[in-house]
Every structure is written in C-alpha cells, then in structure tokens.
Amino acid sequence: MITIDYAKARETMVEQQVRPWDVLDPRVLDVLATVPREAFVADAHRNLAYTDISLPLAHGQFMMKPVLEGRTLQSLAVDPTDDVLEIGAGSGYLTACLGRLAREVVSLEIHADLAATARARLAAQNVLNAQVIQADALNYSTDRRFNAICVTGAVYQIPQQWLQWLQPGGRLFVMRGRSPAMEGIVVTASAERNEVNASRIQSLFETDLPYLEGAAPAPAFEF
Template structure:
C-alpha cells in the first residue's frame, strides 16, 4: 500500500496547524503545497506529517509542523523581504521561507546537512535560497536582513543576531530555559528593541547559545 502524502499534508494543516491559530492564508498555502516528506530521511517519511520533532543527524531535529507554522505566521512575510535563517536542518522551513520571501540566506553548521538541504531545495525548484555551511557565532553576513528565523533555542537573545536586523526588521526566536521557554518576536524598532511574546514551547539549544553551566558548591 502506498502512503498518501497529499492526504497526510491536508490533515496536518487542518488538524494540527489551523487549530494552533495559524490562519495566515499564504502560510497555510505553502504548508499545504510543499512536500515535507522530501526534506526528511527516507526512514522517517511516513512520520513527516506527525506532530513530532524528527531526527536529522548530529543530534539535530526538525521542528514540529505547528512551530514552523507559528514561526512563519509571526514573521508575516509578504514576498519582498530578505530573510536570514539560522539553522537550516533538513531544509523544509528554508523552503517555506523561500516560497514566502524574496531571498533567503540559511546558515547550517554541519556541512553534510547543508549539502543535503541544498540538493532538496534544488529538487523542489526553489532557487532563491543560499545555504551557507558555517557556525552562526563565527560567521559574519556583512549585511542586514528584513527578517531572521532562528530554529534552535537560545538562553538569551544574542546581540549579534539583533545587529543583523534592518531597522523595522523582526526576528522569530525561542529563548529561556526549560520548563519556561518562550517563542518571541523581536522587533528592531526606531525606539529600540521590542519583544512580543508568542507562545510557550521547548526546543533544543542552538550550539553556542546554551546556558552557561552554573557553578555549584
């Protein structure tokens, strides 16, 4: 029996993503159209539309569909933006960003994941994404972006990421410590940085953004 990916995709949108208050029609259309199964390892394809974080290798995981939906909705992309993604992973969220924005630069610290994501994006005909194999804490873009999407948690929001935002730009990021991690939208407004709380969630930390171990006697 062949697995009906199109049906699974429709069910994911209607039963997982919409009930989690993702109502932006552009975001829903992209999530309903892009084949999520093409961005995971073959052995996990039947789980591509499940409410799970799927393993990608190197201890990295793919975000749950609901978190991807909320992140895309929060960034409110209209098609003219330049976007920076920190943590390419399997490349599915990258593909969504590429479908919603003018251009995307995506940074992935594991070269093999970056290579695989590049191939998957090419296979889907998404040509406005540049996947860079680099550590975001040692890399410099040399430019600013309209929107930034951080796919791993941070203990505190790194100032270097905020500096990469254009005036008026916004960044989706999950910060804090378990059990009180929070997804927020950081806005780089004229009057300084403004943080808007979105929802509570838990994510693995971005390498280099973990809490400093506390010394205990």
C-alpha cells in the first residue's frame, strides 16, 4: 500500500501547479496549502487529490483542477468581512476554502446527495461559517445581497438575477461561453445599487468546464 504525505503533496501542488499559474495572493496560497483537499474527494480518488486533473463527481459533474480553483479564489478577492454565495457546492472543497477567506458562505447545490456529502465534509473539517442549501440556482430567489458570488460550473449566458444578488461593488466569478471556447470572467457590479446594467466585465483566462444543469446553450444544428 502506498502511503501519501498529504501535507507535502499540498505544498507541491501550491508551488508547482498553482503559483506558476499566476496565483500570487498570499491568503489564497495559504488556504490551498492548509485545507486538506484529500478530505473532499471520494476514497477511490484520494491518491489523485493533488494532481493537475479534474476529478469526477456524481451526476456528470467534476471537481476543478487545483489551478482553476486557485485562479477562481484569487479573482474574487474575498475579504474576511465578506458574505459569499457559491453556486455549485460539488465536493465542498471550494466551499471550505471560501469559508477560510470570508465571513460567511452560502452554497447552493442542486443535487441532494452532493449537498449532503458536502455538508458532512464541511462539518468534519469544522467549517462552521458555511451552509449548503439544496437548490437550483437558476430558479432560486433570495433577498440577500452578497459581496462575492462564485460559480463553479459554466454557463452560456449569465442569469440576470445573479447580478441582482450582488452588493454594490460586488464581484461575480463565472466561466461562460460555448464549449470548448469558454472564458473565466469577473463581473463587478456598479457601486450604485440601482445600476444593475452598469456592471464591468474583466476577462481572465480561457478554459472549458461542464455546464451547470440547465445553463448549457441550445444545441446548434448544422444544415
């Protein structure tokens, strides 16, 4: 049986994968170096927890590569006083990372089994400032406003209500576009509450991710 030094694996992941991909925020690097990623993957994939690959979850979903998780966290510039909404809890790993960076995290997960597993993993790691709600983010409604929104799956178009969930000056990170040509972007809401359409969009990098359920484009027919 192979025994893996997970602490060493975390250090190697940060120094050889994440940092070279221009993830330089000290708080983000510290979180990635301390949150035990192996505790958020299935037993069958535990020895792959720190490799530069995406890992399969149920329902055709995937856990993002560590480099994408690092870029996602850095792009949101989460402060310790921020309230964060995560769309797509998945394994619960990114939820835990956000919990270390923010004041509070609310995470929406459409699948009951993934939500339950993520809750259990977060509790086991004593992440007390994050809650996972079973809900479809495309049909969810809330009166809360968040400083940051983290979307862990791709969308073809950004639903307008997501932008309305941002505080003035809040940030939303999402992968958008038509596979395989997607881009990771940050949308920064206007500083004025009544100017939803005055958001600023910054393109960060290109990638390709599975779509959130219901967020894929209609099939394109060729004649």
